[in-house]
Amino acid sequence: MSRVFQAIEALLAVMLSAMVVMVFGNVVLRYAFNSGITVSEELARFFFVWITFIGAVVAMHDGSHLGMDGFVRTLSRRGKVICFTLSQSLILICCAMLFWGTWLQHEVNASTMAPVTEIPMIWVYGVSYVSALGIGAHALIKLWRVATGRIRDNELIDISENEEIHPIPVAGGADR
Amino acid sequence: MTIAIFTGSLLGAIMLGMPIAFALFVCAIALMLLQGNIDTTILSQKLVEGADSFPLLAIPFFMLAGELMNAGGISKRIVTFALTFVGHLRGGLGFVAIFASVMMAAISGSAAADAAAIGALLIPMMRQAGYDVPRSAGLIAAGGVIAPVIPPSIGLIVFGVIANVSIGKLFLAGIVPGLMMGLSLVLAWLWVARRDKVTILPRQNWGVRLRAGIDGIWALIMPVGIIGGLKFGIFTPTEAGVVACVYAFVVGAFIYRELPLRQLYPILVASAKSTSVIVFLIATALISAWLITLSELPEQVATMLSPFMDNKILLMFVIMAIVVIVGTALDFAPTLMILTPVLMPVIKQAGIDPVYFGVLFIMNNAIGLITPPVGIVLNVMCGVANISMNELMKGLWPFLWAELIVLFLLVLFPDLVMVPLAWLTRP
Amino acid sequence: QFQNRTIRVSNGVSKEHPMGNGLAAMGACTLEKTGGKMKIQPYWDGALGNDLTATQSVRTGSLEMVLTSTAPLTSIIPAFGVFDLPFLFNDEKEADQLLDGKVGAWFSDKLPAVGAVNLSWWENGFRHTTNSRRPITKAEDFSGVKMRVMQNNIFIDTFKELGSNAVPLAFSEIYSALETRTVDGQENPFNNIENMKFYEVQKYLTLTKHAYSPTLVLFSKKVWDGLSPEEQNVLKECAAVGQKEQRKVNREKAEVSLTNLKSQGMQINEIAPEEMARMRDKLRVINDRHAASIGRETLDLVFGELKRIRGN
Ligand code: NA
Numbered sequence: 001m002s003r004v005f006q007a008i009e010a011l012l013a014v015m016l017s018a019m020v021v022m023v024f025g026n027v028v029l030r031y032a033f034n035s036g037i038t039v040s041e042e043l044a045r046f047f048f049v050w051i052t053f054i055g056a057v058v059a060m061h062d063g064s065h066l067g068m069d070g071f072v073r074t075l076s077r078r079g080k081v082i083c084f085t086l087s088q089s090l091i092l093i094c095c096a097m098l099f100w101g102t103w104l105q106h107e108v109n110a111s112t113m114a115p116v117t118e119i120p121m122i123w124v125y126g127v128s129y130v131s132a133l134g135i136g137a138h139a140l141i142k143l144w145r146v147a148t149g150r151i152r153d154n155e156l157i158d159i160s161e162n163e164e165i166h167p168i169p170v171a172g173g174a175d176r
Numbered sequence: 177m178t179i180a181i182f183t184g185s186l187l188g189a190i191m192l193g194m195p196i197a198f199a200l201f202v203c204a205i206a207l208m209l210l211q212g213n214i215d216t217t218i219l220s221q222k223l224v225e226g227a228d229s230f231p232l233l234a235i236p237f238f239m240l241a242g243e244l245m246n247a248g249g250i251s252k253r254i255v256t257f258a259l260t261f262v263g264h265l266r267g268g269l270g271f272v273a274i275f276a277s278v279m280m281a282a283i284s285g286s287a288a289a290d291a292a293a294i295g296a297l298l299i300p301m302m303r304q305a306g307y308d309v310p311r312s313a314g315l316i317a318a319g320g321v322i323a324p325v326i327p328p329s330i331g332l333i334v335f336g337v338i339a340n341v342s343i344g345k346l347f348l349a350g351i352v353p354g355l356m357m358g359l360s361l362v363l364a365w366l367w368v369a370r371r372d373k374v375t376i377l378p379r380q381n382w383g384v385r386l387r388a389g390i391d392g393i394w395a396l397i398m399p400v401g402i403i404g405g406l407k408f409g410i411f412t413p414t415e416a417g418v419v420a421c422v423y424a425f426v427v428g429a430f431i432y433r434e435l436p437l438r439q440l441y442p443i444l445v446a447s448a449k450s451t452s453v454i455v456f457l458i459a460t461a462l463i464s465a466w467l468i469t470l471s472e473l474p475e476q477v478a479t480m481l482s483p484f485m486d487n488k489i490l491l492m493f494v495i496m497a498i499v500v501i502v503g504t505a506l507d508f509a510p511t512l513m514i515l516t517p518v519l520m521p522v523i524k525q526a527g528i529d530p531v532y533f534g535v536l537f538i539m540n541n542a543i544g545l546i547t548p549p550v551g552i553v554l555n556v557m558c559g560v561a562n563i564s565m566n567e568l569m570k571g572l573w574p575f576l577w578a579e580l581i582v583l584f585l586l587v588l589f590p591d592l593v594m595v596p597l598a599w600l601t602r603p
Numbered sequence: 604q605f606q607n608r609t610i611r612v613s614n615g616v617s618k619e620h621p622m623g624n625g626l627a628a629m630g631a632c633t634l635e636k637t638g639g640k641m642k643i644q645p646y647w648d649g650a651l652g653n654d655l656t657a658t659q660s661v662r663t664g665s666l667e668m669v670l671t672s673t674a675p676l677t678s679i680i681p682a683f684g685v686f687d688l689p690f691l692f693n694d695e696k697e698a699d700q701l702l703d704g705k706v707g708a709w710f711s712d713k714l715p716a717v718g719a720v721n722l723s724w725w726e727n728g729f730r731h732t733t734n735s736r737r738p739i740t741k742a743e744d745f746s747g748v749k750m751r752v753m754q755n756n757i758f759i760d761t762f763k764e765l766g767s768n769a770v771p772l773a774f775s776e777i778y779s780a781l782e783t784r785t786v787d788g789q790e791n792p793f794n795n796i797e798n799m800k801f802y803e804v805q806k807y808l809t810l811t812k813h814a815y816s817p818t819l820v821l822f823s824k825k826v827w828d829g830l831s832p833e834e835q836n837v838l839k840e841c842a843a844v845g846q847k848e849q850r851k852v853n854r855e856k857a858e859v860s861l862t863n864l865k866s867q868g869m870q871i872n873e874i875a876p877e878e879m880a881r882m883r884d885k886l887r888v889i890n891d892r893h894a895a896s897i898g899r900e901t902l903d904l905v906f907g908e909l910k911r912i913r914g915n
């Protein structure tokens with residue numbers, strides 16, 4: 001599993017670097033050569049969308065989505081388990097609806113081409129399949145662990161109150 | 177009814193410990209149920225559409241630039257530079273902290289990271305020189321929240337995208353209010369630290385100052401470059417972000433040589449992840465924004481605020497008071513995402529300038545980062561200074577009040593924002 | 604045969620735009636013809652999304668109606684790209700005749716297959732150029748001017764061909780980009796230039812009339828199929844009523860806007876006919892370059908009809 005997430009992290013890093021290169025390249029081209037590559041604006045935006053929605057799955061895995069744990073922390077283990085089960089079930093429902101909505105919208109996006117690159121828009125808007133499946137699977141696993149009584153106390157709060165500082169992991173290492 | 181469903185579902189889901197992004201999702205579904213029309217395609221389409229925006233690209237760029245600068249030794253040089261000038265004055269380290277906060281604010285957009293970086297450098301020095309530690313930590317915490325007000329600012333970017341307001345204008349409008357926050361801290365510090373007995377550092381000669389200036393020049397000219405570049409139209413806010421990345425990388429890696437190339441990969445990964453967390457939240461907020469638009473929620477809020485509708489200053493005062501109260505319990509990003517779509521129709525209806533409102537709203541949200549019980553900058557400073565929350569709060573009060581007074585003044589005198597803005601955008 | 608219905612309409616423009624007059628006329632008409640049952644509920648300033656995303660919502664039935672440019676449709680049906688070609692129409696009369704005639708119907712007939720019904724052709728109008736560098740008097744004056752253009756290959760190509768640096772930017776960022784001189788110029792109909800206050804940050808307005816932007820009154824096919832034939836008729840008739848009002852006000856307001864822009868201190872100039880002819884010649888390559896993506900059949904149809912209308 002950690003191999004998979006390492007590969008995803010590498011993908012995120014590559015896409016972010018590509019965004020920097022493309023957008024910075026355009027600034028340079030505009031000033032140095034009074035020209036620009038119109039494709040790079042659109043492509044950088046698409047990479048950004050992918051980073052966001054693939055990264056959202058990683059953030060679920062890391063427990064780094066923003067949330068407020070003040071209330072849940074005051075509860076007993078029993079109370080925490082109830083809240084956790086409820087919240088993971090709701091997340092699962094959200095993911096199912098998201099997946100279904102993307103499916104209903106699939107044809108509309110597949111038949112629409114991006115204005116400049118002319119990539120079918122499903123390659124951009126279909127990224128919600130990835131988020132729905134990844135986050136949904138995460139919720140399912142957690143619910144399974146609750147059902148089988150194997151859930152550990154520290155798993156019951158998997159959000160972060162910190163919106164700004166995310167520790168930089170050691171080079172090359174996975175988070176866990 | 178709509179207001180009850182909206183707040184009930186949202187707060188209920190947040191209390192359960194759900195990520196706020198999914199709480200917004202649940203809130204959107206609750207609003208759909210209320211409107212009697214479950215439409216899953218809206219969920220998927222609006223979600224991705226929320227992130228599919230070029231101006232938002234500034235977020236990963238400024239995140240990355242911030243990480244690169246912290247790793248590249250830029251904050252250290254800003255502090256050293258200020259020390260050589262005012263270290264020998266009474267309360268001098270406090271002035272160093274304020275100067276460094278304003279400078280860092282003009283380079284990065286993160287309140288917590290700025291406060292942490294400056295605190296880590298200055299609090300040990302302040303402790304050793306005999307400064308009151310909670311008060312010093314309070315000052316640095318209050319200094320940190322200047323970051324989202326002075327450009328570059330992720331808060332202003334997000335507001336601009338959700339409210340459809342020019343980010344370039346918001347950036348230029350934030351400069352003077354941010355400087356006023358810094359000035360208010362100087363005055364508060366002069367007042368509370370006037371009788372302190374502290375060791376003062378030796379006065380430095382101009383040679384030392386010059387050397388610190390030369391060593392720090394690459395850090396010191398960065399704010400000038402970013403703000404000047406925006407003012408003179410050399411680049412858009414998004415491009416400013418990417419230029420800041422490249423600049424911070426070149427300075428950190430090749431000039432200061434404090435950023436080893438192998439650090440680049442983890443920094444990229446961390447920036448991408450932070451981006452994802454923030455933008456995923458924005459995207460879910462835009463789903464509920466669509467449903468808020470279709471529901472009568474803005475009208476209901478407008479009706480509630482209608483007694484104040486005729487008087488812009490009174491209306492702003494009431495809204496700012498509400499945001500201060502909400503800000504005690506909710507932090508920056510959630511307040512911004514939830515309240516922007518609700519408040520914007522009211523602001524437009526009342527004829528308040530959206531740029532003016534945006535700057536005050538962001539300042540208010542930033543101050544929320546240091547109001548108890550929930551305030552992330554407070555948690556960070558407790559950790560950095562190794563003091564309890566109660567101790568920190570005792571030291572923080574004067575500075576918190578100083579910044580609230582600035583906010584109040586800006587509500588009373590909108591020209592304090594608008595006149596400098598007109599000057600800055602003059603061709 | 605009429606049920607209580609609220610038709611939600613997405614607009615990218617603000618409610619002061621002539622689209623507002625058109626929708627008001629259309630709404631008054633539907634109320635009258637249905638005994639107060641069918642209401643038109645507009646949403647302005649892209650509150651429900653930009654043209655592209657609102658069009659997608661219309662296609663899936665999440666939204667009843669959108670007033671959109673042809674841009675989102677070009678992404679779905681490339682033939683619509685013909686309306687982006689430079690100097691396609693000479694005047695409004697030609698545009699009206701072509702769009703309200705069999706060619707307009709030919710385009711509308713392509714839409715049900717992708718989930719939309721076009722009720723009528725309204726307009727954004729002829730587009731003109733503003734910039735802060737110099738008055739445009741000939742094609743060469745575009746050289747080196749950084750122009751904001753829509754994100755659209757034909758427009759980008761057109762302005763590159765003229766020698767300017769085409770920079771695609773979001774509509775909401777145009778004002779501040781012009782103000783800080785990140786870009787030097789932009790192109791839009793008069794009404795937009797006035798509504799967006801571009802006159803505050805642009806000195807020169809050149810009446811290039813280089814393109815005509817039609818607007819489609821696009822209805823969701825999914826919702827449409829659930830309406831009674833009477834309801835469908837009312838919508839069609841009232842969209843035509845709206846069309847009359849919208850075009851009328853749009854053209855009147857364009858005149859007023861032009862006067863206002865002048866009094867706001869914009870320096871306005873026309874291009875001499877012979878220079879205009881040179882510019883058209885220079886841009887003829889655009890038609891050829893994009894012929895493959897638009898489709899030969901479409902081009903022949905449109906240019907054939909224009910020839911007929913022009914009577915030669
Ligand atoms: Na900042």
Ligand code: NA
Pocket residue numbers: 503504505506507543544545546547548549550551
């Ligand atoms: Na707070």
